[in-house]
Amino acid sequence: MSDAINVKNISKIYPGFTLKDITFDLPKGYIMGFIGPNGAGKTTTIKLILNMIQRDGGTVEVFGLENIAHDAEIKEQTGVVFDNHYFVDEWTLNDINRVMALFFSNWQSSIYQKKLEQYQLNPVKKVKELSKGMRLKLMLAVAFSHDAKLLILDEPTSGLDPVARDELLDTLAEFIQDGEHSVLFSTHITSDLEKVADYITFINDGRLIYTGIKDEFIDSFRLVKGGKEDLTPDVKAHLIGYREYGSGFEGIMYTEYANYFPNLLSEKSSIDNIIVFTYKGTNGL
Amino acid sequence: MKITLSNLSGIPIYEQIKDQIKSQILSGELKEGDKLPSLRELARDLRISVLTTTRVYTELEKEGFITNIQGRGCYVLGEGSELLKEHMLREMERNLSDALKAAKIAGLDISEVHQALDLMNEEKQNE
Numbered sequence: 082m083s084d085a086i087n088v089k090n091i092s093k094i095y096p097g098f099t100l101k102d103i104t105f106d107l108p109k110g111y112i113m114g115f116i117g118p119n120g121a122g123k124t125t126t127i128k129l130i131l132n133m134i135q136r137d138g139g140t141v142e143v144f145g146l147e148n149i150a151h152d153a154e155i156k157e158q159t160g161v162v163f164d165n166h167y168f169v170d171e172w173t174l175n176d177i178n179r180v181m182a183l184f185f186s187n188w189q190s191s192i193y194q195k196k197l198e199q200y201q202l203n204p205v206k207k208v209k210e211l212s213k214g215m216r217l218k219l220m221l222a223v224a225f226s227h228d229a230k231l232l233i234l235d236e237p238t239s240g241l242d243p244v245a246r247d248e249l250l251d252t253l254a255e256f257i258q259d260g261e262h263s264v265l266f267s268t269h270i271t272s273d274l275e276k277v278a279d280y281i282t283f284i285n286d287g288r289l290i291y292t293g294i295k296d297e298f299i300d301s302f303r304l305v306k307g308g309k310e311d312l313t314p315d316v317k318a319h320l321i322g323y324r325e326y327g328s329g330f331e332g333i334m335y336t337e338y339a340n341y342f343p344n345l346l347s348e349k350s351s352i353d354n355i356i357v358f359t360y361k362g363t364n365g366l
Numbered sequence: 367m368k369i370t371l372s373n374l375s376g377i378p379i380y381e382q383i384k385d386q387i388k389s390q391i392l393s394g395e396l397k398e399g400d401k402l403p404s405l406r407e408l409a410r411d412l413r414i415s416v417l418t419t420t421r422v423y424t425e426l427e428k429e430g431f432i433t434n435i436q437g438r439g440c441y442v443l444g445e446g447s448e449l450l451k452e453h454m455l456r457e458m459e460r461n462l463s464d465a466l467k468a469a470k471i472a473g474l475d476i477s478e479v480h481q482a483l484d485l486m487n488e489e490k491q492n493e
Contacts, residue, residue: 296421
């Protein structure tokens with residue numbers, strides 16, 4: 082199985098923040114959710130993959146190609162959707178058609194026009210007149226019009242209403258149908274990923290916590306709950322992170338440990354809870 | 367093929383799908399030679415991971431319910447399949463053992479169990 086992305090031990094040092102030794106692989110034909118709290122380093126990692134900033138260590142390959150040496154080749158085949166769009170506000174959607182044809186050798190105007198129609202975007206409108214959801218659709222239309230094999234989305238769903246988010250998930254599921262297209266999708270709205278993602282990469286405070294199959298990720302944690310008296314030092318030592326309240330506590334534990342404590346209520350955790358309690362745990366909250 | 371998933375049941379998604387396909391094969395709703403949707407179609411339709419549908423089909427294949435023909439897709443195996451027969455045999459043994467346990471609790475001896483079974487069989491054949 083060939084991979085769309087191979088990231089190996091990459092690091093980036095900023096004053097006050099270090100992204101350290103991030104390693105993961107995205108196999109071709111699958112969707113990977115890239116999760117972690119704000120400030121964990123998700124956008125930094127994505128920028129390193131796209132060669133938008135210089136890395137301080139490690140290697141990145143996209144479609145098996147070293148990402149700096151093959152920058153142009155990779156960009157031809159990669160569609161990018163950022164929280165902030167990268168178009169000029171004054172451009173109309175027709176202008177974008179002309180400009181993108183200069184950027185991408187494989188640009189197809191006819192597909193772009195078809196996509197605008199499908200997404201109900203008026204080609205004479207200016208970028209600044211579009212709503213957030215419409216801008217997202219515009220970026221997707223651009224990605225599809227240069228036949229991107231890889232979509233990288235950075236927080237695409239923040240600020241979108243549930244209907245628009247739902248449509249996006251449909252679009253992504255459709256995109257990977259042929260097994261040749263792949264998606265890396267960073268988000269903190271994890272309910273979007275709970276179902277549709279195949280793989281999960283979870284980072285916290287610049288470090289990799291987990292990368293692998295989503296179902297295994299969810300299965301490897303349990304949400305445990307108990308009364309105040311159940312929170313013994315032994316239980317505490319095995320909790321990754323927890324929250325105490327008047328009548329008891331709840332927290333996250335590795336599934337293998339949760340089985341040692343049959344007196345605790347143990348249930349399947351949401352991705353949200355895994356992130357929240359891991360954050361609390363590593364930050365000593 | 368009909369699949370309805372519950373997010374609240376606590377049963378893993380792959381297990382829900384597997385059970386539903388199995389029972390449709392056993393009830394005859396899905397017949398020998400019927401083509402199942404592709405892994406990616408099913409994942410898209412149910413809005414779940416391709417890896418989940420892969421696991422379902424792999425396990426169904428191992429248990430002898432379906433066969434994967436390279437490049438053509440997954441097909442339902444008929445009741446004639448050896449693996450399926452074996453599976454049904456185990457299923458029957460499990461049910462009979464439950465029946466024996468119940469009979470023991472009720473204080474019935476084995477001849478009464480035999481009688482009940484014969485009676486049931488007659489009724490089934492008259493149906």
